[in-house]
Amino acid sequence: MSxxxxxxxxxxxxxxxxxxxxxRDGVIAALGPALEPHGETIVDAAGDLLLPxxxxxxxxxDKTLYGLPWQPHAAAAxxxxxxxxxxxxxxxxxxxxxxxxxxxxxxxxxxxxLHCRTHVDVDPVLGLENLDGVLAxxxxxxxxxxxxxxxxxxxxxxxCPGTLAVMKAAIDAGADLLGGIDPVGIDGDMAGQLDAxxxxxxxxGVGIDIHLHDGGAAGAAQVAAIAERTKALAMAGKVAxxxxxxxxxxxxxxxxxxxxxxxxxxxxNITHAPGPTAMPPIRKLDAAGVTVAAGSDGxxxxxxxxxxxxMLARAMLVAWRSGFxxxxxxxxxxxxxxxxxxAVLGLADYGLAVGxxxxxxxVPAQTLAEAVVTFPVRSLVVRxxxxxxxxxxxx
Amino acid sequence: MSxxxxxxxxxxxxxxxxxxxxxRDGVIAALGPALEPHGETIVDAAGDLLLPxxxxxxxxxDKTLYGLPWQPHAAAAxxxxxxxxxxxxxxxxxxxxxxxxxxxxxxxxxxxxLHCRTHVDVDPVLGLENLDGVLAxxxxxxxxxxxxxxxxxxxxxxxCPGTLAVMKAAIDAGADLLGGIDPVGIDGDMAGQLDAxxxxxxxxGVGIDIHLHDGGAAGAAQVAAIAERTKALAMAGKVAxxxxxxxxxxxxxxxxxxxxxxxxxxxxNITHAPGPTAMPPIRKLDAAGVTVAAGSDGxxxxxxxxxxxxMLARAMLVAWRSGFxxxxxxxxxxxxxxxxxxAVLGLADYGLAVGxxxxxxxVPAQTLAEAVVTFPVRSLVVRxxxxxxxxxxxx
Numbered sequence: 001m002s003x004x005x006x007x008x009x010x011x012x013x014x015x016x017x018x019x020x021x022x023x024r025d026g027v028i029a030a031l032g033p034a035l036e037p038h039g040e041t042i043v044d045a046a047g048d049l050l051l052p053x054x055x056x057x058x059x060x061x062d063k064t065l066y067g068l069p070w071q072p073h074a075a076a077a078x079x080x081x082x083x084x085x086x087x088x089x090x091x092x093x094x095x096x097x098x099x100x101x102x103x104x105x106x107x108x109x110x111x112x113x114l115h116c117r118t119h120v121d122v123d124p125v126l127g128l129e130n131l132d133g134v135l136a137x138x139x140x141x142x143x144x145x146x147x148x149x150x151x152x153x154x155x156x157x158x159x160c161p162g163t164l165a166v167m168k169a170a171i172d173a174g175a176d177l178l179g180g181i182d183p184v185g186i187d188g189d190m191a192g193q194l195d196a197x198x199x200x201x202x203x204x205g206v207g208i209d210i211h212l213h214d215g216g217a218a219g220a221a222q223v224a225a226i227a228e229r230t231k232a233l234a235m236a237g238k239v240a241x242x243x244x245x246x247x248x249x250x251x252x253x254x255x256x257x258x259x260x261x262x263x264x265x266x267x268x269n270i271t272h273a274p275g276p277t278a279m280p281p282i283r284k285l286d287a288a289g290v291t292v293a294a295g296s297d298g299x300x301x302x303x304x305x306x307x308x309x310x311m312l313a314r315a316m317l318v319a320w321r322s323g324f325x326x327x328x329x330x331x332x333x334x335x336x337x338x339x340x341x342x343a344v345l346g347l348a349d350y351g352l353a354v355g356x357x358x359x360x361x362x363v364p365a366q367t368l369a370e371a372v373v374t375f376p377v378r379s380l381v382v383r384x385x386x387x388x389x390x391x392x393x394x395x
Numbered sequence: 396m397s398x399x400x401x402x403x404x405x406x407x408x409x410x411x412x413x414x415x416x417x418x419r420d421g422v423i424a425a426l427g428p429a430l431e432p433h434g435e436t437i438v439d440a441a442g443d444l445l446l447p448x449x450x451x452x453x454x455x456x457d458k459t460l461y462g463l464p465w466q467p468h469a470a471a472a473x474x475x476x477x478x479x480x481x482x483x484x485x486x487x488x489x490x491x492x493x494x495x496x497x498x499x500x501x502x503x504x505x506x507x508x509l510h511c512r513t514h515v516d517v518d519p520v521l522g523l524e525n526l527d528g529v530l531a532x533x534x535x536x537x538x539x540x541x542x543x544x545x546x547x548x549x550x551x552x553x554x555c556p557g558t559l560a561v562m563k564a565a566i567d568a569g570a571d572l573l574g575g576i577d578p579v580g581i582d583g584d585m586a587g588q589l590d591a592x593x594x595x596x597x598x599x600g601v602g603i604d605i606h607l608h609d610g611g612a613a614g615a616a617q618v619a620a621i622a623e624r625t626k627a628l629a630m631a632g633k634v635a636x637x638x639x640x641x642x643x644x645x646x647x648x649x650x651x652x653x654x655x656x657x658x659x660x661x662x663x664n665i666t667h668a669p670g671p672t673a674m675p676p677i678r679k680l681d682a683a684g685v686t687v688a689a690g691s692d693g694x695x696x697x698x699x700x701x702x703x704x705x706m707l708a709r710a711m712l713v714a715w716r717s718g719f720x721x722x723x724x725x726x727x728x729x730x731x732x733x734x735x736x737x738a739v740l741g742l743a744d745y746g747l748a749v750g751x752x753x754x755x756x757x758v759p760a761q762t763l764a765e766a767v768v769t770f771p772v773r774s775l776v777v778r779x780x781x782x783x784x785x786x787x788x789x790x
Contacts, residue, residue: 073720276718323671
């Protein structure tokens with residue numbers, strides 16, 4: 001036993017049984033209805049529901065204005081204006097990327113998100129400035145949260161010459177994956193962007209996570225092309241389509257073809273449960289064999305004023321947009337914010353099982369379904385066996 | 396001055412200025428940046444944002460299972476099954492209507508909802524049983540919340556013979572308005588249901604609030620027919636269409652015709668920001684002159700597992716589904732949960748102005764837009780000048 005070891009007692013499992021958790025050296029050493037204390041620090045869950053740590057599979061830590069005074073949304077109602085507005089605002093922000101990212105990281109850890117994937121803007125003008133800020137935050141909070149970084153070409157790859165070289169530099173500097181964005185809608189060159197990004201990913205041996213907002217037939221063609229390249233390069237499990245709104249607005253036959261292609265090639269879908277836009281039919285994706293995960297997307301940035309990074313609240317939104325009502329469907333919504341995300345991020349030691357890292361939360365809810373619809377404040381957040389937050393506040 | 400009078404100090408107005416509120420005999424007697432204490436009890440808002448009381452324009456207090464152990468959703472994915480499942484479950488519930496309604500009322504008051512409109516099922520089998528329960532709760536909580544009751548023919552009017560007589564009996568027993576439900580989709584007889592309900596409303600001198608889920612052309616025809624009858628009977632301001640999903644799925648030309656007809660006849664729209672269904676374009680309705688309000692709809696009942704009756708969180712959902720991002724749009728979303736609701740409910744003394752009843756809340760937010768996107772716990776809830784809740788808990 002180490003001095004920091006804990007025994008979580010008096011918790012309730014998702015199955016509804018009393019459960020206790022013995023943590024040794026940051027790892028779950030035992031799970032059971034009644035464990036004998038062996039001198040660990042006893043932590044009383046007070047009957048609350050025990051859940052695995054939350055996973056946010058789509059963030060933009062470099063963009064957030066979290067912690068700054070309220071900033072009214074300034075862009076016009078289109079993507080180009082949002083990109084331009086962001087560039088204009090960036091120069092005058094009172095806090096650098098590392099500080100703003102840190103503000104938000106502290107908030108999400110307090111809400112039990114202990115793993116995340118963040119896109120970080122890179123382009124020839126910005127260079128690696130945002131990346132450096134997020135890398136600094138990643139290092140500062142390494143004991144609290146694991147952060148995966150996508151080198152994200154917000155302004156396009158072909159449309160913004162020189163970006164690919166900066167993406168390569170970002171990987172060399174510590175980014176984990178390559179991003180992409182609407183090869184048709186932003187670059188107007190589907191093959192051009194996909195060839196460039198997949199080619200670089202192959203050379204660097206990294207995964208890919210592509211923003212795809214384009215709807216309808218154009219979006220569908222891009223989904224098919226991404227699946228085709230993923231299959232050709234045998235990158236199953238290393239490629240994700242973020243958003244993929246088109247999956248929610250094509251007809252049933254086309255959807256079935258796309259879902260099968262994604263499943264066969266191993267391309268995941270990451271949704272933020274869009275408000276006014278088509279929601280991908282995630283139960284059907286799952287049934288077809290596609291891994292589905294959820295993320296916050298922009299949190300209080302020049303793109304979106306919404307959110308505080310609560311992935312239980314996001315699971316509620318995912319469920320709400322999907323019309324989920326049954327306990328089984330609500331549990332699936334939770335999965336998108338937990339083990340679905342862990343699968344997309346490739347987390348090896350994730351879960352509530354012996355041998356997994358002791359990353360978990362407790363919430364005052366009777367059942368998992370109730371936790372999803374009410375998204376109560378996390379009563380405990382435990383990271384590698386250490387209590388990092390209580391009742392929504394960092395310790 | 397009366398012994399219960401208060402002076403709220405150190406609050407922030409929606410306009411961003413420091414504001415204080417003098418309450419005399421439950422009424423706002425003065426509002427200003429710095430008021431002289433005249434012996435009132437001083438209540439410190441600690442710099443929090445002052446908002447008018449929240450209004451929930453669409454509830455089902457009789458259906459809620461709030462306060463009971465978690466009940467997994469048992470119905471199949473269609474309206475008929477939900478109606479039948481509800482009838483089956485009703486017999487075995489451990490708490491009567493008055494108690495369950497009271498559980499939820501206490502929760503919503505703690506969240507600052509001080510006015511609501513609830514539909515209450517009536518039919519020949521149920522009689523006035525649910526109504527009696529809600530009337531008992533209405534009386535019990537009369538000092539905390541004003542409750543408007545709609546006699547609601549959940550199983551149809553024509554499809555469920557005898558219901559109209561029970562609706563009439565409900566009005567005689569204390570219900571305030573008549574309801575309706577999908578004259579085409581449930582009754583298969585548009586003119587039949589509308590003639591019956593409008594005719595009874597005219598005889599009783601009460602308003603109407605009709606559930607309309609039917610989409611597309613069928614829904615549009617019903618909106619037009621409701622507007623026509625409202626105009627013919629000069630019932631402007633006394634008729635509302637709840638849901639009206641069809642308003643979100645007809646083409647622009649048809650929408651414009653319906654919106655104009657609703658505005659001209661004085662028919663309001665009440666939305667709960669549906670998840671998977673089309674969202675009425677509420678900014679366009681407002682621009683056309685239609686009053687728009689928001690409501691929770693079912694809260695943890697045999698129809699829906701969602702919600703806890705937080706109308707700030709509902710304003711967020713309304714905004715999210717509408718794609719709102721600007722402060723102005725977010726403020727409009729708040730209006731649907733406050734003054735829009737007050738307009739639909741016909742509340743005469745509602746608002747943050749001298750002479751209005753002192754019904755208000757404070758929240759820890761810098762601006763109204765931030766309050767909508769974060770829906771923080773209400774730090775204070777004041778009803779007729781009396782503090783009824785603090786930090787989310789009833790006093």
